[in-house]
Amino acid sequence: MVKLGVIGVGSMGGAIIRGLLSSGQLAPGEILAFNRSRERLRSLEAEFSLPVAPNAHRVAQEAEYLLLGVKPYGIAPLLADLADSLVHKPVVISIAAGTPIAKIEEHLPEKTPLVRVMPNVNAQIGQSMSGIAANQYVSAQALSEVRAMFESIGKTALVAEEHFAIFSALAGCSPAWVYRFIDSLAQAGVAEGLKKEEATRIVAQAVAGSALNVLENLSPGLNPQGLIDQVCSPGGTTVAGLLAMEDAGFSPAARSAVFAAVKRDKDLSGS
Incomplete structure (x- = not known):
């Protein structure tokens, strides 16, 4: 049995594996991965000698923790196909956006431990903000281990699932809005005579430093408005x-x- 099985190694699944291996949280032999396109696995195979399974069933059968890295629409058919391979009830981890725990449980053996995680795009550089919620069958130890896994790609927060929509907006969607803010300021820099790359670099560093300043000052009690003043x-x-x-x-x-x-998140999840 391996510690972590990963089915679906897209951008996020690949970032999680890379974070775990680069940080030493897990060794290559503790991870078993499968992806329908072998091409997505080649860099991980080459860099870390990552073991690759011949099919998803092998991953599900051998994993203590099973990360589902497929798109939301792929969760139900995947779990239906894996039904016989999940009888040992691994701790299932879903990173599918807009897919509540209750909907995933419908396709799992009864009383399967299930953790829902919402990472964001900055996992690609080890700076994700990931929200974590679990069903009643996840032990405190298992939840702690899942949290440690995702802290290899950034920071984590335990979030009541009823608040996942707002967490998704604040942490999952906001990077795109911040990118737009950075680009808008950089465009103004270009209008004033700077080259686009130079202006973007200046703004991005200013934004990065400002975010760190907010985090550093939260504990002393200084909120963003105080920094503005x-x-x-x-x-x-x-x-x-x-x-x-x-x-x-x-x-x-x-x-x-x-x-x-x-609102859109709630519409998609049917809540």
Whole structure:
């Protein structure tokens, strides 16, 4: 038996495997992977000598923890196909967006431990923010081990499943919105004479540093508004730009994006 079996090694599944192996959290011999396209596995095979299974059934039969890296629409047919291979009830981990625990349980043997995880795209560079929820059959030890796995690709938070829609908006969708913010500022830099790559690099570093500053100051009790007040000198350029952003609807637009994403998530999940 292997510690972790992975079925579906796309961008996210591959990032998780790479994070686990690069951090030393798991050794190559503790992971068994399968993907319908062998091409997606070649770099992991070459770099880490990652064992590859001939089929999904072998992975399911041998895994203590089973990560399902398939798209949401692929969960039901995959689990139906694997029914006979899941009788030992591995701890199943789903990263399928918009697919609640109850819907996945319908396709698993009764009382199978199931953990739902929502990582984000920054897992590709080891900087994900992953939300984790579990059903009643997951032991405290198993939940701790799953959390440790995902902390190899960033940070984690235990989230009540009823709050997964808002977590998905704040952590799963927001990277795209931040990318748009960065690109918009960089475009203004180009308009003022900078090259696009140079402007993008400047803005991205400023955003990265600002995010770290927020995290560093949360424990001392300084919220983002407090940091804004530190930067805004009376009559200065920063407050002038900030007021222009607010006049253009920046804060309401940001909140609207969150509310729209939450609504869409609930529509897709049927909740």
